[in-house]
Amino acid sequence: MRVIVLGILLALVSPAVRAQLFSGTVTGIVTAADPRTDPYGAAGYADGANGGAARLTNRFEQDPIALRNALVVVCVRLAYAPCTPLWTRTDATGRYTVAWSGMAPPTSIRTRVYPQQPDIAIGAVVASAWPPAATFRVTTAGITDVIIGERTETTNLTGNRTINVLVDPGEPTAAFLTAREVYSMLGSQSIPPGGSILGDMQGVDIFVNDLGVPGGGGVALTDSEVLLVPSTATLNPFTLAHELGHIVAWRSLDVGVPPYEFTAYAACGASGDYPWSDFTLECEKPAFWEGFAHVVGGFWMWNPEVQPAEVGGCGTAGHGIPRGGCTSLESPLQRPGSTGGASACGAGAPGHQRAICNARALWDVVDRPNSLGRDLGEIVRVLRAYPRVCLPAPFDNRCVNEWGYDGMNWKDYKANHVTQFTADSVTLEGAENSNNLMGSSND
Numbered sequence: 001m002r003v004i005v006l007g008i009l010l011a012l013v014s015p016a017v018r019a020q021l022f023s024g025t026v027t028g029i030v031t032a033a034d035p036r037t038d039p040y041g042a043a044g045y046a047d048g049a050n051g052g053a054a055r056l057t058n059r060f061e062q063d064p065i066a067l068r069n070a071l072v073v074v075c076v077r078l079a080y081a082p083c084t085p086l087w088t089r090t091d092a093t094g095r096y097t098v099a100w101s102g103m104a105p106p107t108s109i110r111t112r113v114y115p116q117q118p119d120i121a122i123g124a125v126v127a128s129a130w131p132p133a134a135t136f137r138v139t140t141a142g143i144t145d146v147i148i149g150e151r152t153e154t155t156n157l158t159g160n161r162t163i164n165v166l167v168d169p170g171e172p173t174a175a176f177l178t179a180r181e182v183y184s185m186l187g188s189q190s191i192p193p194g195g196s197i198l199g200d201m202q203g204v205d206i207f208v209n210d211l212g213v214p215g216g217g218g219v220a221l222t223d224s225e226v227l228l229v230p231s232t233a234t235l236n237p238f239t240l241a242h243e244l245g246h247i248v249a250w251r252s253l254d255v256g257v258p259p260y261e262f263t264a265y266a267a268c269g270a271s272g273d274y275p276w277s278d279f280t281l282e283c284e285k286p287a288f289w290e291g292f293a294h295v296v297g298g299f300w301m302w303n304p305e306v307q308p309a310e311v312g313g314c315g316t317a318g319h320g321i322p323r324g325g326c327t328s329l330e331s332p333l334q335r336p337g338s339t340g341g342a343s344a345c346g347a348g349a350p351g352h353q354r355a356i357c358n359a360r361a362l363w364d365v366v367d368r369p370n371s372l373g374r375d376l377g378e379i380v381r382v383l384r385a386y387p388r389v390c391l392p393a394p395f396d397n398r399c400v401n402e403w404g405y406d407g408m409n410w411k412d413y414k415a416n417h418v419t420q421f422t423a424d425s426v427t428l429e430g431a432e433n434s435n436n437l438m439g440s441s442n443d
């Protein structure tokens with residue numbers, strides 16, 4: 001009896017032993033030369049914008065940048081056999097490691113890099129014909145899985161083999177770098193009831209070189225898709241951070257698409273316009289949510305504990321509002337030296353419907369030392385607590401589906417915030433007053 005059992009065991013382990021005849025480990029480091037232009041490093045930008053203490057120093061790093069959290073596939077082709085793709089994710093230093101074994105010697109080993117953050121742990125290796133699900137993926141029309149770097153070796157393939165890859169500079173790599181930084185920032189926020197922001201941000205597709213963006217720049221048409229026109233990811237990375245801010249909002253509100261029509265950008269006031277900019281006039285609903293997206297972009301670019309935090313472009317007058325400086329997320333009282341920024345939401349400016357005024361009020365919720373010092377996790381807690389599916393939809397019900405071009409605005413945010421954090425009430429009133437949002441509709 002004992003002899004028979006032993007014989008079965010030997011038969012079971014035998015193929016595995018033979019499979020170890022050829023084996024090796026492929027390691028490498030994936031790096032990128034940052035293809036992004038730093039719009040805040042340009043000469044003539046407002047004081048403090050580039051060298052200012054508020055500017056986070058881990059953006060636009062020194063080249064070469066380690067391509068962290070990127071999707072890598074190693075393809076070990078054995079003689080007379082197709083390769084089995086082995087998928088993994090680069091670590092904090094851009095390094096990947098994949099072990100392989102087989103019954104024949106390899107004829108080639110190829111490493112490919114994709115601008116995707118796979119939803120697998122660092123160090124995990126997935127053997128599959130298809131790439132693992134993505135936390136976020138940079139893609140483009142017609143090519144779902146864009147390749148940004150590839151290298152194939154055909155000699156000295158067994159044992160330990162190093163294959164380093166320098167990825168291509170361009171829109172996909174630029175978008176990946178910014179998105180990875182935004183996701184890293186989101187992962188550092190406090191965890192609201194219902195789970196982390198990061199856990200709610202899975203499966204986002206970022207389309208670069210897209211020609212279907214109304215008005216240019218970028219747009220988040222659904223809660224899972226960001227579209228960017230050509231050159232946006234390289235020349236204006238803040239736009240991508242802003243669009244991902246829209247995704248944070250739509251996911252936190254559980255809406256699949258933006259909760260307003262595009263006509264809401266242009267329906268309020270003679271100067272209403274689309275595309276919007278920091279100084280255009282919009283109805284209050286899009287103005288608030290554009291301001292929200294700016295604040296998420298602000299978290300990507302600036303330290304809310306330090307002033308001043310600049311945002312947007314400089315020097316172009318818009319809709320009759322002279323701009324002597326650059327737009328700032330700081331309220332006029334906190335940043336009196338910036339004439340353009342100070343006047344933007346000032347008493348003489350027309351209307352109270354601009355996105356930047358809303359962005360400044362929200363920034364007062366998160367910045368320090370002047371204000372509350374809440375983080376994005378706490379703001380998302382407020383969004384998740386907005387009442388859902390109120391029907392019929394009257395004004396001033398603070399609901400996700402509040403009706404009208406001016407509904408679901410700053411006032412609704414404020415009311416829902418105070419429900420979550422009662423002690424913040426006085427400070428929120430101050431933020432409203434100092435950013436000229438008093439005239440907002442109560443809707």
Ligand SMILES: [Zn+2]
Nearest residue numbers: 242246290293
């Ligand atoms: Zn936007």
